[in-house]
Amino acid sequence: MKEKEHHKPQMRHERPAAPHVHVPAAPAPAPAPEHRVHRHIPVRPQLAKTGEAETGLAIASSAVLLMGGTLLYRRGRRAARI
Numbered sequence: 001m002k003e004k005e006h007h008k009p010q011m012r013h014e015r016p017a018a019p020h021v022h023v024p025a026a027p028a029p030a031p032a033p034e035h036r037v038h039r040h041i042p043v044r045p046q047l048a049k050t051g052e053a054e055t056g057l058a059i060a061s062s063a064v065l066l067m068g069g070t071l072l073y074r075r076g077r078r079a080a081r082i
Helices: 052-081
Strands: none
Touching: none
């Protein structure tokens, strides 16, 4: 007699179900900005702004004061002679 071989029932291996993870939806992409055409406008070279306007005003003021002082000096000398 043949001995009956005892067979184990075949088991199916199934993958375990993945846990459900809530993934938030990605925000909608911002609309692309309108494409603007930029024209290149040549710029004339300029010197640095160094306060030249204030210097010019100071030179003019000092010249007026110097001429006024000279006038007063001459008047004073003329009045001293008389």
